[in-house]
Amino acid sequence: xxxxxxxxxxxxxxxxxxxxxxxxxxxxxxxxxxxxxxxxxxxxxxxxxxxxxxxxxxxxxxxxxxxxxxxxxxxxxxxxxxxxxxxxxxxxxxxxxxxxxxxxxxxxxxxxxxxxxxxxxxxxxxxxxxxxxxxxxxxxxxxxxxxxxxxxxxxxxxxxxxxxxxxxxxxxxxxxxxxxxxxxxxxxxxxxxxxxxxxxxxxxxxxxxxxxxxxxxxxxxxxxxxxxxxxxxxxxxxxxxxxxxxxxxxxxxxxxxxxxxxxxxxxxxxxxxxxxxxxxxxxxxxxxxxxxxxxxxxxxxxxxxxxxxxxxxxxxx
Amino acid sequence: xxxxxxxxxxxxxxxxxxxxxxxxxxxxxxxxxxxxxxxxxxxxxxxxxxxxxxxxxxxxxxxxxxxxxxxxxxxxxxxxxxxxxxxxxxxxxxxxxxxxxxxxxxxxxxxxxxxxxxxxxxxxxxxxxxxxxxxxxxxxxxxxxxxxxxxxxxxxxxxxxxxxxxxxxxxxxxxxxxxxxxxxxxxxxxxxxxxxxxxxxxxxxxxxxxxxxxxxxxxxxxxxxxxxxxxxxxxxxxxxxxxxxxxxx
Numbered sequence: 001x002x003x004x005x006x007x008x009x010x011x012x013x014x015x016x017x018x019x020x021x022x023x024x025x026x027x028x029x030x031x032x033x034x035x036x037x038x039x040x041x042x043x044x045x046x047x048x049x050x051x052x053x054x055x056x057x058x059x060x061x062x063x064x065x066x067x068x069x070x071x072x073x074x075x076x077x078x079x080x081x082x083x084x085x086x087x088x089x090x091x092x093x094x095x096x097x098x099x100x101x102x103x104x105x106x107x108x109x110x111x112x113x114x115x116x117x118x119x120x121x122x123x124x125x126x127x128x129x130x131x132x133x134x135x136x137x138x139x140x141x142x143x144x145x146x147x148x149x150x151x152x153x154x155x156x157x158x159x160x161x162x163x164x165x166x167x168x169x170x171x172x173x174x175x176x177x178x179x180x181x182x183x184x185x186x187x188x189x190x191x192x193x194x195x196x197x198x199x200x201x202x203x204x205x206x207x208x209x210x211x212x213x214x215x216x217x218x219x220x221x222x223x224x225x226x227x228x229x230x231x232x233x234x235x236x237x238x239x240x241x242x243x244x245x246x247x248x249x250x251x252x253x254x255x256x257x258x259x260x261x262x263x264x265x266x267x268x269x270x271x272x273x274x275x276x277x278x279x280x281x282x283x284x285x286x287x288x289x290x291x292x293x294x295x296x297x298x299x300x301x302x303x304x305x306x307x308x309x310x311x312x313x314x315x316x317x
Numbered sequence: 318x319x320x321x322x323x324x325x326x327x328x329x330x331x332x333x334x335x336x337x338x339x340x341x342x343x344x345x346x347x348x349x350x351x352x353x354x355x356x357x358x359x360x361x362x363x364x365x366x367x368x369x370x371x372x373x374x375x376x377x378x379x380x381x382x383x384x385x386x387x388x389x390x391x392x393x394x395x396x397x398x399x400x401x402x403x404x405x406x407x408x409x410x411x412x413x414x415x416x417x418x419x420x421x422x423x424x425x426x427x428x429x430x431x432x433x434x435x436x437x438x439x440x441x442x443x444x445x446x447x448x449x450x451x452x453x454x455x456x457x458x459x460x461x462x463x464x465x466x467x468x469x470x471x472x473x474x475x476x477x478x479x480x481x482x483x484x485x486x487x488x489x490x491x492x493x494x495x496x497x498x499x500x501x502x503x504x505x506x507x508x509x510x511x512x513x514x515x516x517x518x519x520x521x522x523x524x525x526x527x528x529x530x531x532x533x534x535x536x537x538x539x540x541x542x543x544x545x546x547x548x549x550x551x552x553x554x555x556x557x558x559x560x561x562x563x564x565x566x
Binding site (some may be wrong): 046049050051052053074075077079080081082083085086087088089090098099102103104146160310 | 324331400401404408411452
């Protein structure tokens with residue numbers, strides 16, 4: 001077990017940031033932490049990285065307590081804080097060397113590792129440039145290289161892709177995916193598609209608590225019970241309406257005309273039903289034209305919005 | 318130990334990455350040069366019995382100390398807190414005390430480097446006053462010991478001020494106020510001199526001006542040494558507490 005958090009609480013003056021948080025992360029997992037601003041993601045990460053202690057509860061990294069064995073835990077963690085703070089006055093290689101030495105690597109070992117992370121993070125072209133003059137994408141990679149330089153078992157990344165353009169996001173995401181092969185990764189993000197793509201498991205947080213913890217697929221299954229289907233059919237409008245009214249599996253429908261004689265029908269199925277074979281059979285039976293039939297999958301975004309909407313809270317648990 | 322040395326080197330280097338280090342040194346060199354010229358004028362005018370180091374220091378030392386200490390120390394913690402690098406620093410395997418000591422050491426080394434031109438001035442004097450005992454090596458050594466001890470107190474106070482805030486300006490102002498208060502405490506003791514109460518006695522113990530004069534004369538009083546060392550340790554201890562305060566805030 002790489003991370004074990006149990007009954008963790010953190011209160012700042014008069015405000016609860018994390019309350020009764022418990023979760024576990026296995027070795028080799030890539031876990032995404034998502035939630036609103038102020039949901040307690042950064043606080044959780046700061047506690048895990050030994051920047052500050054919890055008010056109560058315990059957190060262990062690789063079996064070591066983050067409060068009493070902070071020094072050993074820090075050697076096992078690569079942490080990149082929110083907004084990726086760096087020393088803008090240093091050069092890339094110089095900065096990474098400094099960080100490697102600070103983390104206790106010997107001279108020769110740090111040289112080796114700095115070369116390795118520069119290659120790994122694609123920094124070879126800018127290794128002699130001053131950090132303050134780099135683009136945000138490169139700076140983010142420098143932050144990642146810093147987190148990796150001492151070969152930590154656990155990598156904690158607080159919003160690693162915030163403020164990057166789509167190309168940069170893609171390259172950073174690729175990098176994180178590669179990291180997941182050799183390290184355990186805990187990352188937080190606002191960007192849900194990213195979490196969906198990079199993480200094996202998602203923890204959804206709200207107001208310092210975990211609302212749901214599962215693989216993206218299972219979250220879809222748990223919440224995707226009302227499947228949406230879109231069908232474009234060329235048929236008389238009245239007949240279509242009648243069909244949907246009479247079909248027991250259709251909970252709700254909406255018809256909109258599109259170009260040609262086609263109507264676009266958005267259908268909501270009753271729980272646990274897949275409408276697609278029924279629709280296909282119907283069209284064949286009536287001799288209509290069908291040019292599109294597809295199921296609308298809930299994205300993690302929908303799942304997230306449903307979960308973090310206050311009235312749907314009881315649904316989850 | 319490795320982390321301490323690495324951090325000290327980086328801190329020392331950062332004085333020279335930015336223009337601040339050069340500006341401070343330039344300012345100090347200007348004031349030293351100015352007092353050198355004034356000193357030469359005085360020496361040319363009449364014979365004197367006062368050691369040359371004492372004359373030298375009475376001219377510019379205080380100005381340099383009071384203004385350079387806040388500027389040297391203001392960015393130590395405040396800048397790191399402001400830019401967020403404090404978080405990456407404190408999540409590396411380093412102790413609070415190690416970080417404080419490394420930053421303090423770097424500031425003190427820079428401060429001593431700043432005083433090096435004084436050595437140059439004194440050697441020039443020594444060269445042209447061959448045969449006299451105007452600048453004895455012993456006096457020179459005790460003068461620099463005094464500069465070092467007073468400096469360590471002011472750097473420690475500056476570290477403390479910088480750790481208190483995220484703003485470099487505020488840090489500099491707190492540090493300047495602390496330095497000025499320490500400096501003026503001795504004068505206050507002089508003003509109250511007639512009635513020898515314990516307050517006056519205590520204030521006269523921190524009369525930095527008088528103590529520095531002793532060092533410049535070549536007198537190394539252990540009471541002074543102990544005073545500077547303990548007060549430096551006191552301020553460093555306070556700094557450690559402030560840096561560690563994130564744990565219970």
